[in-house]
Amino acid sequence: MELHDSELRVPSWNIEHNGRGRDGNMNNRPAVVPDANARAMAALAVAGSAGTYVGTAAVSLLGAARCLLLDSASYVISAWCASRISTVHAAQHSARSRTRMITSIREGMAHVPRDPLQRPLVLTMAYHAFPEGIVVTYFAYYLLTELDYGDIGLGWVLGAVGVGSLVGALVAGRMVRRLGPGMVLLVGFAAYPMCGMSLLLARPGHGWLIALVAASVVKAVAVTAAASTQRSLRRQLCPPHLQSRDVVFSGCTLRLTAFGIGRYRNVDLRGNDLSTVRGIPHLTRARIGPGQQHDPIQARVTELEITVEGD
Template identity: 50%
Template sequence: MVTAGSASSETATPITPPEPGVALRGNRSFRAYWADEAVTLAGTSVHGIALPVVAVLELDASPSQVSLLAAAETVPAFVLALPAGVAGDRCPKKRIMIGTDLAAAAVVAVVPVCWAAEVQSVPVLYAVAPLLGALTVLHQAASIAIVPEIVDRSHMHPANARIAGAFSLADMTGTYGGTLVVGLVGAVRAPWGNAASYLISAWCASRIRPSSRVRQQAAVRPGGVVVAIREGVGYVMRDPIQRPLVLSLAGHAYADGIVTTYVAYTLLTRLDSGSTGLGLVMGVTAAGGLAGAVLATRLVDRYGPARVMLAGFLAYALCGVPLLVARPGPVWLGVIALAGAVRTAAAVAAGTTQRSLRQQLCPPELRSRAQQTSVWLVTGVRPAAALSAGGIAAGVSVHAALLVGTALYLVPAGLLWSSPVRRLPAMPTPAPTPAHAPAKDDVHVR
């Protein structure tokens, strides 16, 4: 799924904004970009249905193997986050997007090819997962950074809104499409559809025509990048508002990593949902994101950011209970799906609120580094969470891992409650930039 704050912390020289005055509807490059990202995410959703079905039902993967597979998918996001950002700044972004799409199509095709050759195994999935994860990191680093090169500054906000809406919609439709594909052709052949989506995405990316370029100036002194990273991390860890926000996100990611490791496994085994039931739960869960995106601003205006974030974290924890007590049957699958939609809506509302809060409070010259500190921490705890889930499942049971993860969902709410964030009655309003002194990063403060 696309996030804000991926810009490099190095000095950039902005050139004239692209296609000034052109509405998004008439911006061909933006339409191509929108289609590229939506098709990619829809294909990834198909893969998200097929891979656990192949591992659990076709290859009889054990709980520990499922845990290792989940860890393999998340490690590249942590290891390659910063290098991918450098690559996205120094290399043509359009070329990176096309190259990663083509490479991803080849990687996902390995699963059906190996099955046809009768050499499919769990270790093959161990190889596919991190490779696809690495390509996804590189693609996102370029695709996020290319938006200012294809959209006029006056249209940046509506562009990002449309992108976020497209992602939620593509995630939902891709999940249902993945369920249909898996049901019609089987889990081992379904990755062909994902490969086709990457090829279509590459063609869409080739239609993008960036009309401006941002040239990065390399650091002069050795170790300058390290010093800049330390400055960003130090700011986040010292600030009384940024610190609890970022740590609550990291804590939530750790708890969620434990639970999500065995959600599909539990649905397929203990609850006997089958691939159709799994797809139904995932699709309804994704649909909640649309509601959260629509309601977030209204909720903050009425109740304030602190209450929205606290309520979001608490609702997320409570909505994990049905999975713990469910029994096989369609009624319980419906309850789990509905709870999943509510928890996704809560997560989106709380997530967009904290992101906006951090961006408005952070000094302009530190925004990118502060955001990357959050990304680094969140992605760093996910592999540890998957391995922790495997350890708990091996030592006790899968149900015990789900119980521990659900209980840990309450930790982020406790962090925010005990911090100054709890006393924020409304979103802060940044001071306007004087007309005679443009902002340092040449961006208008709204």
């Protein structure tokens, strides 16, 4: 969930876009790593790591052929989950005029080459994606055939990447505050060749497997922190007219959610309990539904710690 030039605080989420001066210096941009971005990457890392270890166990117990059936079933389950997503709000918004997708893409591609920070960020990630794609393609094959680690060894290494990604997502904000976003990006890129040397030197055996697991964790920590940083930088540097204009909350538990100073025009809060949110005065031009008029009043009374007493 992202709101441009705004701040959304939830007990475990914090999104900030503070529109600093565009002086071309990344280290002059405090709070460029929204905690929400890092938390989302942490959730993905947990899911990926758990899936890797469970998949490794399943292959060992059931065999590869039966696991293909489990994989197919997972897609069916995912499709069912996707079908449960409510489209009521999307239908309500569809009647409003929107910029065509091709037009938006063309505007974004025209903007990036002119931006002094986004241009090198995008080019760097594009250059890096090519060799990284090659390594990812042959990584599992190399571990299974050349190093003969088997499916269990491969599972340990891939699971270690998930654990490192989780740690990297959790410490990304602290790294940026301590080192600055530019240094975090450099550390992430430096981790690839430094930790990748272990793969070139590795030989069959448990000792080298442990070394590969450790190197994978370290690399994943640095790379995830860098990935979170560059995504947050690109989001913050994006001008308001190229960002999403509407935000819809559907079926959200907004208990103790704090809305900071920002632009909330057309933020759709219909169908949500607003009685415990914070920052009601900042929700200028937000949208609520019939029967919700008393929620903002209750929220404001609670926020100001006003005590309602009888005679």
